[in-house]
Amino acid sequence: MTEPVSPTHELIDTWADDPRGPVALHLRQKLRSVEDTGEGPPPVIFPPTYADVGYNIDPLSDGTKVATIDSVGAQANRMEPLFKTPPLSALVPQIDVVLGNGKSVSVLDAGHRLGDALVRSTALRSEAQAAFASLQRGNAEPIARLAPTSLVFGAWDSRGEGAKLPRIIQSVIRAWDVDVLKRSAQYNPPLDYSALDVFDAEDKAKAEGNTKSPLAQRGFVHVPASDQPGGIVARGGVWRDVTINLIALRRLEGDRIDALRRYILGLCLVAAAEPLDGFLRVGCLLTPDPASHGAWVVVDRQGVRSPVALTSREALDYAAARAKTFGVAEARTVSFDKEAAKADLADGTADGKKASKKTKAVAG
Structure with missing residues (x-):
C-alpha cells in the first residue's frame, strides 16, 4: 500500500465540493479488551442485551457467528455528546433546556436530535419545524444553524414535516467468530427471616426460587439465577x-453550499477521529489495539482505496477553520414547557386515533 497522504485543508475541501470526488472515507480499527494480555485465550466481553433477544448474534452461511458490540445508533449517541466539551463545544451551537427542577439537559443528549420530543416541548419547536420545512424545499442551512449534528448523525421529523436526514457518518462495533457463554449465580440472604416471624415457613417455601415473588424481589429468600448471558469470546477479534x-x-443544499458542506464535513471528521471513551458497559472496556495500525482510506468512484493520515488534531484544525467561515450560533438556554409537551402528546394521540380509524375503514 502506498504511503498515507497527510490531507491539507484544500484537499479536504475537494472531498466536500467536487461532484466527481471520492464516495467515502473509511476506517477499520481493531479494538482490544483491557483484559487482553496477549497470552492465553481471548478475554470474555459483554455485548448489549436487547428485549426478547438477548445478545444480538447473527450466524453467517459458513457458521461464523457475529455479535453486535455497539450499534450504529449507540455509537452516534456516544459521539454526539463529545461536542458538549471544549474544544469541540466551540464548533456547534450549545443549547440547554432548563427543566425547572434545578436541572438542565443539552439538546446534544436528545436521541432523536432536532426531531426529539424534548425540542418540541420548548420554544425551539417552531424553529425546528421551520428548519425541517426548509429542508423539504432543498435548503439544509437552517438546520445547520440550529442543530448541525442532526445533519452529521441523522434525524427524522416523523411527527412533523416527515423530513429524513440520512446519517453522513456511521460507526458500528462487531465481534467476529464468537462463542457464547452462560453464567449462574445464587443470592443467599444473611439470615432466615421466617425464623424471626417476618413471614412464615410456608411463605418462605413458596417464594424461594421464584424470582417473581415479592419476597425474592426484595431479597428476603434464596434466589438462584441460572443460565444467564455470560458474555462472549471473540476468536475473530473486535x-x-x-x-x-x-x-x-x-x-446537502443551501444558500452557501460550499461553506455548508465544508462545515458539516469538518464536524464529521472530528466526530470520527476523536478518541472515544471505550467503557461501553460493565464487562466491555475496549481500546484501540496498538499492534494493529487502523488507517483511514479515501474510496474513489472506482473503488480504489488510498490511505490518508488523518489525526484528531488535523480534523479539529480543519473543523475550527470551516466553522469560523460558516459561523456558529451563540449558546442559548430555553425552558421546558410542560403544556407544550402535553399538547404534543395530545396531537400524537389524535393522529394515532385518526390513523387507526382510517385503517379500520379501509379494512372494512
Missing part, C-alpha cells in the same frame, strides 16, 4: 468500522 458518506454530504 472491529470498529467508521464510514463518512461523502455522497450524502454533497447532497
Whole structure:
C-alpha cells in the first residue's frame, strides 16, 4: 500500500465540493479488551442485551457467528455528546433546556436530535419545524444553524414535516467468530427471616426460587439465577468500522453550499477521529489495539482505496477553520414547557386515533 497522504485543508475541501470526488472515507480499527494480555485465550466481553433477544448474534452461511458490540445508533449517541466539551463545544451551537427542577439537559443528549420530543416541548419547536420545512424545499442551512449534528448523525421529523436526514457518518462495533457463554449465580440472604416471624415457613417455601415473588424481589429468600448471558469470546477479534458518506454530504443544499458542506464535513471528521471513551458497559472496556495500525482510506468512484493520515488534531484544525467561515450560533438556554409537551402528546394521540380509524375503514 502506498504511503498515507497527510490531507491539507484544500484537499479536504475537494472531498466536500467536487461532484466527481471520492464516495467515502473509511476506517477499520481493531479494538482490544483491557483484559487482553496477549497470552492465553481471548478475554470474555459483554455485548448489549436487547428485549426478547438477548445478545444480538447473527450466524453467517459458513457458521461464523457475529455479535453486535455497539450499534450504529449507540455509537452516534456516544459521539454526539463529545461536542458538549471544549474544544469541540466551540464548533456547534450549545443549547440547554432548563427543566425547572434545578436541572438542565443539552439538546446534544436528545436521541432523536432536532426531531426529539424534548425540542418540541420548548420554544425551539417552531424553529425546528421551520428548519425541517426548509429542508423539504432543498435548503439544509437552517438546520445547520440550529442543530448541525442532526445533519452529521441523522434525524427524522416523523411527527412533523416527515423530513429524513440520512446519517453522513456511521460507526458500528462487531465481534467476529464468537462463542457464547452462560453464567449462574445464587443470592443467599444473611439470615432466615421466617425464623424471626417476618413471614412464615410456608411463605418462605413458596417464594424461594421464584424470582417473581415479592419476597425474592426484595431479597428476603434464596434466589438462584441460572443460565444467564455470560458474555462472549471473540476468536475473530473486535472491529470498529467508521464510514463518512461523502455522497450524502454533497447532497446537502443551501444558500452557501460550499461553506455548508465544508462545515458539516469538518464536524464529521472530528466526530470520527476523536478518541472515544471505550467503557461501553460493565464487562466491555475496549481500546484501540496498538499492534494493529487502523488507517483511514479515501474510496474513489472506482473503488480504489488510498490511505490518508488523518489525526484528531488535523480534523479539529480543519473543523475550527470551516466553522469560523460558516459561523456558529451563540449558546442559548430555553425552558421546558410542560403544556407544550402535553399538547404534543395530545396531537400524537389524535393522529394515532385518526390513523387507526382510517385503517379500520379501509379494512372494512
